[in-house]
Amino acid sequence: MAIYAAGQPLREPSGKAVAVALWATLNALPSEAATSIDSRICSSKFSIRMSRSKQRVLLGMSGGVDSSVAGYLLREKGYDVIGVTMKVWPQDCISRAEDKCCGPQAVADARGVAHALGIPHYVVDEADQFERVVIDYFASEYQAGRTPNPCVMCNEKLKFGSLWSKATALGCDYIATGHYAIIERVVAGIGDPGRLGASIESDAAGVTDHGYSYLVLRKGVDPRKDQSYFLFSLRQPQLRRALTPLGTMTKPQIREIAHSLGLKVADKIDSQEICFVPGNDYKAFLRSHIGEDEFHRGEIYDVDGNFLGEHDGIELFTIGQRKGLPGGSPRPRYVVNLDPATNRVVVGDTDDLVCEEFEIDRVNWHPVAGMNSSHTPDAFSASPLSQGERTKLRGFRSEERETIEPSPYPLPWKGRGDRTLLNGASRLPSSFEATVKIRYNHPGSSATITLSENDRARIRLHEPQRAVTPGQAAVIYDDDLVLGGGWICRRKALVPA
Numbered sequence: 001m002a003i004y005a006a007g008q009p010l011r012e013p014s015g016k017a018v019a020v021a022l023w024a025t026l027n028a029l030p031s032e033a034a035t036s037i038d039s040r041i042c043s044s045k046f047s048i049r050m051s052r053s054k055q056r057v058l059l060g061m062s063g064g065v066d067s068s069v070a071g072y073l074l075r076e077k078g079y080d081v082i083g084v085t086m087k088v089w090p091q092d093c094i095s096r097a098e099d100k101c102c103g104p105q106a107v108a109d110a111r112g113v114a115h116a117l118g119i120p121h122y123v124v125d126e127a128d129q130f131e132r133v134v135i136d137y138f139a140s141e142y143q144a145g146r147t148p149n150p151c152v153m154c155n156e157k158l159k160f161g162s163l164w165s166k167a168t169a170l171g172c173d174y175i176a177t178g179h180y181a182i183i184e185r186v187v188a189g190i191g192d193p194g195r196l197g198a199s200i201e202s203d204a205a206g207v208t209d210h211g212y213s214y215l216v217l218r219k220g221v222d223p224r225k226d227q228s229y230f231l232f233s234l235r236q237p238q239l240r241r242a243l244t245p246l247g248t249m250t251k252p253q254i255r256e257i258a259h260s261l262g263l264k265v266a267d268k269i270d271s272q273e274i275c276f277v278p279g280n281d282y283k284a285f286l287r288s289h290i291g292e293d294e295f296h297r298g299e300i301y302d303v304d305g306n307f308l309g310e311h312d313g314i315e316l317f318t319i320g321q322r323k324g325l326p327g328g329s330p331r332p333r334y335v336v337n338l339d340p341a342t343n344r345v346v347v348g349d350t351d352d353l354v355c356e357e358f359e360i361d362r363v364n365w366h367p368v369a370g371m372n373s374s375h376t377p378d379a380f381s382a383s384p385l386s387q388g389e390r391t392k393l394r395g396f397r398s399e400e401r402e403t404i405e406p407s408p409y410p411l412p413w414k415g416r417g418d419r420t421l422l423n424g425a426s427r428l429p430s431s432f433e434a435t436v437k438i439r440y441n442h443p444g445s446s447a448t449i450t451l452s453e454n455d456r457a458r459i460r461l462h463e464p465q466r467a468v469t470p471g472q473a474a475v476i477y478d479d480d481l482v483l484g485g486g487w488i489c490r491r492k493a494l495v496p497a
Contacts, residue, residue, distance in 0.1 A: 054080040057243060058167040059176045060159055061085050061114065061121065063106030065265045066178030066246060068113040069254045072261060073245040074176055075117060082170055083114040083121040086158065088130035088276065109265050116263060124166060126158060133157040135276060139290050142282075142315040145338035145490065146471025150274060151230045155179075160238040167241075174243045180220030181228040182247035183239055186368065187213045214367040215239035219480040222250040229440050232475045232485035233364050283316050290315075298343025300326060303336065303352050314343050320353060320467035337491055338470075355468040357460045359452070360486030369476075369483035435477045436461070438468050438488065449476060457486060 057074050061067045061083045074081050085107050107123055114121030134150050134157070141148035160175060167175050215236060220226040234242065246254060258266035273280040286295075295313025302308055309326040311317070316324065321335040325347055334353050337346040431450040436459055438445070445465055450458045459474060468488060475485035 056080040056172045057174045057176045058172040059083050061110035063109030065258050065268050068263055068265050069257050070178040070245050071117050081119045083119050084124050085110045086124050086126045088126050113263055129162055141471050145314050145340035147318045147469045148471050149473050152233055152473055155230055156233045160234055160242055174241050176243035178246055179227045179244045180222055180225040180246050181231055181244050182218040183242055183244055184216050185213050186216055216368045217482040220247045225251050228482050229437055229475050232482055286315050296343045300345045303348040311345055314338055317345050319469040353466045354464045356464040358468050359458050359489040360474050361456045361489055363455045363457050363484055363486035365484035366482055437475045439472050
């Protein structure tokens with residue numbers, strides 16, 4: 001993975017030579033070697049220590065107004081900001097990315113903003129990694145009869161994943177983005193949430209140890225722009241080094257700041273499409289990426305088992321779809337199930353789209369949710385107990401512990417689920433109530449979440465919802481607090497093979 005400098009040189013107290021040496025060293029190293037570089041840059045010819053007093057932030061710049069204003073806010077807070085734009089398109093496809101957040105125009109816009117803010121800007125070539133981690137995942141999910149969510153994967157694997165090796169090489173303490181979400185720090189035994197850029201305690205302590213801190217993820221204050229859904233899969237190490245300065249602001253406020261700064265991107269329209277799918281035509285993209293010969297052709301049935309016709313590939317369908325289905329029905333037909341084992345597409349009417357219960361797997365529970373390593377509820381795994389409280393309960397088995405909850409963020413199931421008494425003490429239930437979002441633009445629905453083994457959970461919606469789609473993320477909230485989330489599993493076949 002190469003990095004190409006663009007715009008201003010990196011400004012360091014020791015002068016331009018530091019930046020030149022830094023990038024020469026970084027480009028000469030394989031990506032895995034970059035992870036070992038921090039504030040000391042070494043090579044066979046030189047050894048340079050980068051001296052600085054400010055905390056340094058690597059800011060992902062898409063060329064849009066959000067990341068641009070994020071750079072300004074971070075600079076005003078006293079951070080040493082380095083702008084970076086990821087190049088994720090191979091050179092032979094760059095024309096298709098012209099108007100995307102990772103295309104040439106985006107790079108030019110980001111460079112212009114960086115110049116206006118007086119911060120360095122670089123372009124990072126992540127095309128190979130993006131192909132493997134995001135695009136291949138995108139195609140394989142459709143081939144498996146699921147509808148992918150590439151934004152979640154990009155955030156987890158690239159923006160807050162592999163990009164960290166470059167941030168470390170530049171001596172950065174954090175990675176920042178223009179996401180509308182809030183990341184706060186909770187300290188055990190103190191109870192006050194930390195704020196942006198607060199110092200982080202050692203990971204060596206247990207979550208209940210006095211002074212131990214963990215990160216919580218919250219919805220952004222602008223309900224129309226909240227993006228916490230796309231960040232649910234981030235683990236604690238990723239959240240600890242992430243900054244999201246726009247979480248407490250609204251979109252109109254961001255544009256107002258951009259106008260006051262005279263930024264050319266102040267009125268730039270937000271992208272509503274998948275960044276690597278031209279015209280949002282995912283079918284055309286799949287045809288060019290995997291080829292029609294690789295499509296899984298099959299048959300179309302209704303929910304009663306009646307054969308309706310043939311299709312050109314299960315990859316061309318998603319739950320809730322109407323277009324491309326056989327006619328001849330007095331009522332509108334929708335795709336209600338996809339079976340990759342038989343390549344069958346099952347259609348039904350709008351009532352058949354309604355789902356009351358489904359399962360999620362690969363669940364990522366945040367510490368505030370109160371899950372231990374076995375992904376079962378445990379009062380000790382989330383409640384930040386004081387030293388005295390911890391000493392009081394030491395020696396009791398988990399099923400005999402009393403529930404003590406001094407945290408300002410109470411456990412989501414506290415007082416909501418049935419409890420069973422063991423030896424006179426209460427035990428946390430295996431289910432609890434929360435709000436679940438089944439897609440990004442879903443308002444959320446109250447539900448009962450029942451924990452399962454192997455990082456799975458079953459969700460029973462209190463009000464059945466339409467088009468619960470396998471492959472999409474289901475994110476679990478307690479009010480505005482993200483408890484965790486997982487990936488929606490496929491329903492059992494509605495038509496026997």
